[in-house]
Amino acid sequence: MELINLRSDTQTLPTQAMLDAIASAPLGDDTYDEDPTVHRLERLAADMLGKEAALLVISGNMANLACLMAHAAPGDEVIIDPESHIFYYEVGGLANVAGLMPMPVQSRGGRLDPDDVAAAVRPRNLHYPVPRLLCLENTHNRSGGRVTPLELHRELCRTAHSKGLAVHLDGARIFNAAIAAGVRASAYAEDVDSLMFCLSKGLSCPLGSMIVGSKEFILKADAARKRLGGGMRQAGIIAAAGIVALESMVDRLADDHATAQRLARGLNEIPGLSVEMETVETNMVYVEHTGTGLSTSALLDKLKAAGVLASGRPPGHFRFVTSRHQDAAVIDEALDRVRKAVEA
Ligand SMILES: Cc1ncc(COP(=O)(O)O)c(C=O)c1O
Known part of the structure; x- marks a missing residue:
């Protein structure tokens, strides 16, 4: 994987x-x-x-x-x-x-x-x-x-x-x-x-x-x-x-903003995670995860085991950043993996 x-x-x-x-x-x-x-x-x-x-x-x-x-x-x-x-x-x-x-x-x-x-x-x-x-x-x-x-x-x-x-x-x-x-x-x-x-x-x-x-x-x-x-x-x-x-490479940064929006919307549908949509203005998504009951480091380990890397922003938050390496299909795959990791 x-x-x-x-x-x-x-x-x-x-x-x-x-x-x-x-x-x-x-x-x-x-x-x-x-x-x-x-x-x-x-x-x-x-x-x-x-x-x-x-x-x-x-x-x-x-x-x-x-x-x-x-x-x-x-x-x-x-x-x-x-x-x-x-x-x-x-x-x-x-x-x-x-x-x-x-x-x-x-x-x-x-x-x-x-x-x-x-x-x-x-x-x-x-x-x-x-x-x-x-x-x-x-x-x-x-x-x-x-x-x-x-x-x-x-x-x-x-x-x-x-x-x-x-x-x-x-x-x-x-x-x-x-x-x-x-x-x-x-x-x-x-x-x-x-x-x-x-x-x-x-x-x-x-x-x-x-x-x-x-x-x-x-x-x-x-x-x-x-x-x-x-x-x-x-x-x-x-x-x-x-x-x-x-x-x-400058104009295409707009694509990273669009994938960040897609990611943020998808994360908001996963129980235990939440993103304040008005804060997602560019290519970063800060995710509140207190609803999962996990510490930030435990959650990052779970995500990594599921094949998704994020950065911790403790307490209670982690961060995703989108780039040219993730198109909409990769974002959808990431969302799928995150959902399974959080539900497991
Ligand atoms: C806002 C901001 N300023 C400066 C830097 C420093 O850049 P570099 O890591 O290339 O030294 C970073 C790196 O992430 C940054 O996010």
């Missing part, structure tokens, strides 16, 4: 077109700024997001960290949602590598409230660190891939800028957000000072993330990337797959 892997869109494999592009990409030394394929990808990414310049980075985590370091100096304060990926899942790099002071502001359903952000920016005073940056995340991973609507996003940026803060957007899945909101990704990029997005995840590259911003900002992020050990040589082998992703 082939496993149906719904743990994460980070588990997607490169397409044949990507592998072909990698094999034939013209290469050079990127640290000498001489890799033509990297140049092509960086120009394409900057143009798609409507920014002056772009930088290829090895991972989303490093891209976020390079942006934090480029925006702020050790001791400065960053307004950030404690449920954000940067705060929750990036090994405290914000503090122990960038040396920044987090000022946590809780989001609701992945959305920050501009009034909460404004209230968190304290007036200058000898006792306080200098507030420099607001971090946003869209789609928002820990809230289940939820989308911040464009109007709210713009208001958050206006609020931060009016207080003298820069804005960084962790847009690991910005194209999912844009598709769900029915806008171009560049609309989300317009008001932020830096944005990072991932070529891996739903776009299916084996690795790579992009930072976009002004030319001046990208020079700073490039220096931070180098300081982090992220300078690369023949990085065109990564960029080649990235070009295929940006040219041919």
Whole structure:
């Protein structure tokens, strides 16, 4: 029985077109700024997001960290949602590598409230660190891939800028957000000072993330990337797959949203499981399983034995993420296996 892997869109494999592009990409030394394929990808990414310049980075985590370091100096304060990926899942790099002071502001359903952000920016005073940056995340991973609507996003940026803060957007899945909101990704990029997005995840590259911003900002992020050990040589082998992703894999993310809806509807018909449909906005489905009477780890083991992989979100929840590897037929098969596992 082939496993149906719904743990994460980070588990997607490169397409044949990507592998072909990698094999034939013209290469050079990127640290000498001489890799033509990297140049092509960086120009394409900057143009798609409507920014002056772009930088290829090895991972989303490093891209976020390079942006934090480029925006702020050790001791400065960053307004950030404690449920954000940067705060929750990036090994405290914000503090122990960038040396920044987090000022946590809780989001609701992945959305920050501009009034909460404004209230968190304290007036200058000898006792306080200098507030420099607001971090946003869209789609928002820990809230289940939820989308911040464009109007709210713009208001958050206006609020931060009016207080003298820069804005960084962790847009690991910005194209999912844009598709769900029915806008171009560049609309989300317009008001932020830096944005990072991932070529891996739903776009299916084996690795790579992009930072976009002004030319001046990208020079700073490039220096931070180098300081982090992220300078690369023949990085065109990564960029080649990235070009295929940006040219041919963006629009199809809508299919992942449709399969997530199908999965969520089916799960709601299985006794003991429930999904709040209004939270399923992109390719993630958070499932409440308390009705099964099982612990999250016991339930994940049962699902695995039945041939379906999920990620735990205890207490009482697990997560499915859809990707190009699951069409409607695979989703129906997954639902069948989940039903049998839960009923057993
Ligand atoms: C919202 C968000 N930001 C950043 C990252 C980090 O990306 P990477 O795992 O490539 O370092 C992830 C990874 O899942 C993510 O979900």
